[in-house]
Amino acid sequence: MLVRDWMTPNPRTVTPDTPVLDAIKMLKDQGYRRLPVLEGGRLVGIVTDKDLKDAMPSKATTLSVWELNYLLSKLTVSEVMAKPVISVDADEPLEEAALLMEEYKVGGLPVISDGKLTGIITITDVLKAFIEVMGMREGGLRVTLDVEDKPGALERLGAAVKPSNIVSVATAGRHDGYRVVVLRITGEALETVVDRLRNAGEKVLDVRETKPRKV
Secondary structure (H helix, E strand, O other): OEHHHHOEEOOOOEOOOOEHHHHHHHHHHHOOOEEEEEEOOEEEEEEEHHHHHHHOOOOOOOOOHHHHHHHHHHOEHHHOOEOOOOOEEOOOEHHHHHHHHHHHOOOEEEEEEOOEEEEEEEHHHHHHHHHHHOOHHHOEEEEEEEEEOOOOHHHHHHHHHOOOEEEEEEEEEEEOOEEEEEEEEEOOOHHHHHHHHHHOOOEEEEEEEEOOOOO
16 A cells, blocks of 8 residues: 555645645634645645644733734745645555554655655544554454464465455564454354354454445
């Protein structure tokens, strides 16, 4: 899965000289949380709803309404945007975007393709992809196992699961020559799949039955 498969294409943008009040209205009206900042078609920054709110005067200010309105009318996005901006290429794997968001503690990234802004990817998009990868809407059995960390281990799992069907596989953690593996299994003979795994010598840690969920 690539970033381009999960991003929001053609995001709304602002320019550095966009008034902060206009940017706030755009976020509120459109339900966005961040706006890429373009100058001459080039990505120069990003501004979030938090950046804009932090730029607003405190309620404890002694300025008059007229003074406040004057100051706010002069405040532009260039004065509050984050720069340099962290971005990700549209053809990078989705997990690279997730890693960048975690490393830089940001909730979204502008997406670049051939040097131009082409979309935006957010934590919400990554969560949607995670749900898809884990097959969570398909129901079936969620089986957690300790599997030997060596070649052929997954092949043996697959053989033990038949005639049921593995619709997703995830690993989480490594310890003492084993990996924790989470399978989502659907199809026929589900009622005996755990027995087949145990009879094949697999260490079953947890079994949960889940129902299909609609989008």
